[in-house]
Amino acid sequence: HGDILVIYLSVSASAVSSVLIRSKDNAEHPVHYVSKALQDAEVRYPDIEKLAFALVVSARRLRPYFQAHTIHVLTNQPLRQVLQKPETSGRLVKWAIELGEFDIHYKPRPAIRGQAVADFLSEFTEPQASAATQLITEPNLPPSQDQTASKSTFDLTQPLWTLFVDGSSNAQGCGAGL
Incomplete structure (x- = not known):
């Protein structure tokens, strides 16, 4: 194996990071x-399962890193014990088997450092907007054709652009958001 890499995990009500x-x-x-923005049943996972899910999502997306390096998971949660004794959930059994192919070690989390970044991503990853129409106002645009308004509005339900990413975002739920 190559260098030891460290992974910090974070969960919120609507995302894992x-x-x-x-x-x-x-x-x-x-x-x-x-x-990853949580979808449907994922939102209802207990927090410790969300933490395990964050590790599984990371292992799937970063598979080459997990295969080539020893990974230290820094957490103060009993993640290793939950994955080693997954009697409570069939999903945990599946995840434990999936993660078993990698050289993963669970360590207590020291001071903040990289955890702050993972927490930030988790806290600011928002679920899809539920409003049917969102309008923004741009005061610096020239007046409309009838010269009665100095502000224009845009319907954000219409696509403005296409964003191509490397898997950090998907059609079912946004990633870290841009």
Whole structure:
């Protein structure tokens, strides 16, 4: 295996996130960020299962890193015990088997450092907007043709652009958001 990489996990009510870190010269350097908006039943997972799900999502998206390196999961939650004794959920059994192919070690989380980034991603990943129509107002545009208004509105339900990403976003739920 190559260098030891560290992963910080974070969960919220609507998203799971992680940041993969490489430590070098007593400094942490982010390698990759992963964020996934929770869908349907995933929202109702208990927090410890959301944490396990965050690790599974990260392992799937960052498979080459997980295959080539030892991964240290820094968490103060009993994640290793939950994955080693998954009697309560068939889903945990499946995840434990999936994660078993990697060299993953669970360590207690020290001071904040990289965890702040994972928490930020989790807290600011919002679920899809539920409003049918959202309007924005742009005061700096020239007056409309009838010269009666100095503000224009745009219907945000119509697509404005297409964004191509490397899997960090999908049609069912947004990623970290841009």
